[in-house]
Amino acid sequence: GENVEQHPSTLSVQEGDSAVIKCTYSDSASNYFPWYKQELGKGPQLIIDIRSNVGEKKDQRIAVTLNKTAKHFSLHITETQPEDSAVYFCAAKNFGNEKLTFGTGTRLTIIP
Protein backbone atom coordinates (compact mmCIF):
# COMPACT_ATOMS: atom_id res chain seq x y z
CA GLY A 1 0.00 0.00 0.00
CA GLU A 2 0.86 3.67 -0.12
CA ASN A 3 3.26 5.16 2.44
CA VAL A 4 3.64 8.91 2.90
CA GLU A 5 6.53 10.44 4.83
CA GLN A 6 6.45 14.08 5.93
CA HIS A 7 9.27 16.37 7.10
CA PRO A 8 9.95 18.21 9.28
CA SER A 9 7.73 17.26 12.20
CA THR A 10 8.08 20.76 13.68
CA LEU A 11 9.00 24.04 12.02
CA SER A 12 9.42 27.51 13.49
CA VAL A 13 9.55 30.47 11.13
CA GLN A 14 9.88 34.20 11.72
CA GLU A 15 6.79 36.12 10.69
CA GLY A 16 7.15 37.29 7.11
CA ASP A 17 9.57 34.53 6.14
CA SER A 18 8.71 31.49 4.01
CA ALA A 19 7.96 27.95 5.21
CA VAL A 20 8.44 24.73 3.26
CA ILE A 21 7.09 21.30 4.19
CA LYS A 22 8.07 18.23 2.20
CA CYS A 23 6.43 14.85 1.62
CA THR A 24 7.47 11.72 -0.21
CA TYR A 25 5.20 8.91 -1.33
CA SER A 26 5.85 5.32 -2.33
CA ASP A 27 3.08 4.34 -4.78
CA SER A 28 3.85 5.55 -8.29
CA ALA A 29 0.15 5.15 -9.13
CA SER A 30 -0.82 7.96 -6.73
CA ASN A 31 -2.07 10.98 -8.66
CA TYR A 32 -3.83 13.26 -6.20
CA PHE A 33 -1.99 15.14 -3.45
CA PRO A 34 -3.93 17.38 -1.03
CA TRP A 35 -2.67 19.48 1.85
CA TYR A 36 -4.69 20.05 5.01
CA LYS A 37 -4.36 22.61 7.79
CA GLN A 38 -5.54 21.63 11.26
CA GLU A 39 -5.98 24.15 14.05
CA LEU A 40 -6.05 23.03 17.65
CA GLY A 41 -9.14 21.02 18.51
CA LYS A 42 -10.62 21.29 15.02
CA GLY A 43 -10.96 19.09 11.97
CA PRO A 44 -8.48 19.38 9.08
CA GLN A 45 -9.27 21.92 6.41
CA LEU A 46 -8.29 21.37 2.77
CA ILE A 47 -6.09 24.32 1.75
CA ILE A 48 -4.69 23.27 -1.62
CA ASP A 49 -4.32 20.18 -3.75
CA ILE A 50 -2.51 19.11 -6.89
CA ARG A 51 -3.07 16.40 -9.44
CA SER A 52 -0.38 14.54 -11.30
CA ASN A 53 -0.90 16.29 -14.60
CA VAL A 54 0.57 19.56 -13.25
CA GLY A 55 3.87 20.37 -11.56
CA GLU A 56 2.89 23.43 -9.54
CA LYS A 57 -0.23 25.14 -8.25
CA LYS A 58 -0.55 28.48 -6.45
CA ASP A 59 -3.27 30.10 -4.39
CA GLN A 60 -2.27 33.52 -3.02
CA ARG A 61 0.47 32.87 -0.43
CA ILE A 62 0.48 29.10 -0.68
CA ALA A 63 1.83 26.87 -3.43
CA VAL A 64 2.37 23.19 -3.94
CA THR A 65 4.99 21.58 -6.20
CA LEU A 66 5.04 18.01 -7.41
CA ASN A 67 7.92 15.93 -8.74
CA LYS A 68 6.46 12.66 -9.97
CA THR A 69 9.80 11.24 -11.01
CA ALA A 70 11.22 11.64 -7.52
CA LYS A 71 7.83 10.95 -5.88
CA HIS A 72 7.84 13.99 -3.68
CA PHE A 73 5.70 17.09 -3.26
CA SER A 74 6.07 20.20 -1.16
CA LEU A 75 3.97 22.95 0.41
CA HIS A 76 5.32 26.48 0.26
CA ILE A 77 3.89 29.31 2.38
CA THR A 78 5.25 32.78 1.69
CA GLU A 79 4.98 35.93 3.81
CA THR A 80 3.93 33.89 6.81
CA GLN A 81 1.50 35.34 9.33
CA PRO A 82 0.64 34.33 12.91
CA GLU A 83 -2.62 32.75 11.71
CA ASP A 84 -0.57 30.30 9.65
CA SER A 85 0.43 28.57 12.90
CA ALA A 86 -1.18 25.11 12.81
CA VAL A 87 -0.48 21.47 12.01
CA TYR A 88 -0.22 20.72 8.30
CA PHE A 89 -0.82 17.29 6.78
CA CYS A 90 0.01 16.05 3.32
CA ALA A 91 -1.77 13.10 1.76
CA ALA A 92 -1.72 10.97 -1.37
CA LYS A 93 -4.36 9.03 -3.28
CA ASN A 94 -4.82 6.97 -6.39
CA PHE A 95 -7.93 7.94 -8.35
CA GLY A 96 -8.99 4.30 -8.46
CA ASN A 97 -8.83 4.00 -4.67
CA GLU A 98 -11.07 5.80 -2.21
CA LYS A 99 -8.39 5.81 0.49
CA LEU A 100 -6.31 8.87 1.30
CA THR A 101 -2.97 8.09 2.96
CA PHE A 102 -1.76 10.85 5.29
CA GLY A 103 1.65 11.97 6.42
CA THR A 104 2.32 12.34 10.14
CA GLY A 105 1.97 16.12 10.16
CA THR A 106 4.13 19.22 10.62
CA ARG A 107 3.54 21.62 13.48
CA LEU A 108 4.26 25.08 12.08
CA THR A 109 4.84 27.94 14.52
CA ILE A 110 5.10 31.50 13.27
CA ILE A 111 7.21 33.64 15.57
CA PRO A 112 5.98 37.29 15.76
Added chain:
Amino acid sequence: DGGITQSPKYLFRKEGQNVTLSCEQNLNHDAMYWYRQDPGQGLRLIYYSQIVNDFQKGDIAEGYSVSREKKESFPLTVTSAQKNPTAFYLCASSTMGGPGSYEQYFGPGTRLTVT
Protein backbone atom coordinates in the same frame (compact mmCIF):
# COMPACT_ATOMS: atom_id res chain seq x y z
CA ASP B 1 -25.10 26.11 6.45
CA GLY B 2 -23.71 23.21 4.45
CA GLY B 3 -21.21 20.98 6.12
CA ILE B 4 -20.41 18.03 8.33
CA THR B 5 -21.50 17.89 11.93
CA GLN B 6 -20.15 15.59 14.60
CA SER B 7 -21.58 15.22 18.04
CA PRO B 8 -20.75 15.42 20.79
CA LYS B 9 -17.49 17.39 20.76
CA TYR B 10 -16.27 15.64 23.93
CA LEU B 11 -17.33 12.18 25.09
CA PHE B 12 -16.36 10.31 28.23
CA ARG B 13 -16.99 6.61 28.80
CA LYS B 14 -16.02 3.90 31.20
CA GLU B 15 -13.95 1.00 29.95
CA GLY B 16 -16.09 -1.89 28.75
CA GLN B 17 -18.91 0.28 27.41
CA ASN B 18 -19.80 0.65 23.75
CA VAL B 19 -20.17 4.23 22.52
CA THR B 20 -21.59 5.63 19.27
CA LEU B 21 -20.25 8.76 17.60
CA SER B 22 -22.54 10.72 15.32
CA CYS B 23 -21.67 12.10 11.87
CA GLU B 24 -24.15 13.94 9.66
CA GLN B 25 -23.56 15.76 6.37
CA ASN B 26 -25.84 17.93 4.24
CA LEU B 27 -23.45 18.25 1.30
CA ASN B 28 -25.20 15.49 -0.68
CA HIS B 29 -21.92 13.59 -0.73
CA ASP B 30 -22.02 9.90 -1.59
CA ALA B 31 -18.88 8.82 0.27
CA MET B 32 -18.24 9.12 3.99
CA TYR B 33 -15.21 8.19 6.09
CA TRP B 34 -14.12 7.73 9.69
CA TYR B 35 -10.56 8.45 10.78
CA ARG B 36 -8.78 8.17 14.07
CA GLN B 37 -6.12 10.69 15.10
CA ASP B 38 -3.60 10.13 17.90
CA PRO B 39 -1.08 12.71 19.13
CA GLY B 40 1.86 13.09 16.79
CA GLN B 41 0.37 10.79 14.20
CA GLY B 42 -1.40 11.19 10.93
CA LEU B 43 -4.99 10.26 10.30
CA ARG B 44 -5.72 6.55 10.08
CA LEU B 45 -8.77 5.25 8.20
CA ILE B 46 -11.22 3.15 10.22
CA TYR B 47 -14.14 2.60 7.82
CA TYR B 48 -15.55 4.18 4.70
CA SER B 49 -18.78 3.98 2.76
CA GLN B 50 -19.42 4.86 -0.87
CA ILE B 51 -23.13 4.10 -0.96
CA VAL B 52 -26.02 3.53 1.41
CA ASN B 53 -26.06 0.11 3.05
CA ASP B 54 -22.50 -0.63 2.02
CA PHE B 55 -19.18 0.04 3.75
CA GLN B 56 -15.58 -1.18 3.72
CA LYS B 57 -12.93 -1.65 6.37
CA GLY B 58 -10.05 0.74 6.48
CA ASP B 59 -6.63 0.17 7.95
CA ILE B 60 -7.66 -0.08 11.62
CA ALA B 61 -11.24 -1.44 11.68
CA GLU B 62 -10.81 -3.89 14.56
CA GLY B 63 -12.97 -2.94 17.53
CA TYR B 64 -15.17 -0.57 15.52
CA SER B 65 -18.46 -0.91 13.66
CA VAL B 66 -20.45 1.37 11.36
CA SER B 67 -23.78 1.60 9.59
CA ARG B 68 -24.97 3.59 6.59
CA GLU B 69 -28.77 3.51 6.56
CA LYS B 70 -29.10 7.03 5.18
CA LYS B 71 -26.93 8.98 2.75
CA GLU B 72 -26.55 11.81 5.25
CA SER B 73 -25.51 9.74 8.25
CA PHE B 74 -22.56 7.47 9.06
CA PRO B 75 -22.41 6.67 12.80
CA LEU B 76 -19.36 4.95 14.29
CA THR B 77 -19.58 2.59 17.27
CA VAL B 78 -16.48 2.10 19.36
CA THR B 79 -16.93 -1.28 20.97
CA SER B 80 -15.44 -2.67 24.16
CA ALA B 81 -13.18 -4.80 21.94
CA GLN B 82 -11.19 -1.72 20.90
CA LYS B 83 -8.09 -1.95 23.07
CA ASN B 84 -7.11 1.71 23.06
CA PRO B 85 -10.20 3.77 22.23
CA THR B 86 -9.12 7.13 23.64
CA ALA B 87 -8.47 9.34 20.57
CA PHE B 88 -9.76 12.16 18.41
CA TYR B 89 -12.25 10.84 15.84
CA LEU B 90 -12.84 12.61 12.56
CA CYS B 91 -15.59 12.10 10.02
CA ALA B 92 -15.19 13.18 6.40
CA SER B 93 -17.18 13.09 3.18
CA SER B 94 -16.61 13.46 -0.55
CA THR B 95 -18.44 13.23 -3.84
CA MET B 96 -18.06 10.25 -6.14
CA GLY B 97 -17.05 10.88 -9.74
CA GLY B 98 -16.58 14.23 -11.44
CA PRO B 99 -13.82 16.81 -11.04
CA GLY B 100 -14.30 17.38 -7.32
CA SER B 101 -14.66 13.78 -6.31
CA TYR B 102 -11.28 13.45 -4.68
CA GLU B 103 -11.65 16.25 -2.16
CA GLN B 104 -12.49 15.06 1.33
CA TYR B 105 -14.06 17.53 3.74
CA PHE B 106 -13.81 16.98 7.47
CA GLY B 107 -16.11 17.56 10.40
CA PRO B 108 -14.96 19.22 13.65
CA GLY B 109 -14.19 15.92 15.38
CA THR B 110 -15.17 14.13 18.60
CA ARG B 111 -12.64 13.65 21.36
CA LEU B 112 -13.36 10.35 23.12
CA THR B 113 -11.85 9.60 26.49
CA VAL B 114 -12.25 6.13 27.99
CA THR B 115 -11.19 5.52 31.57
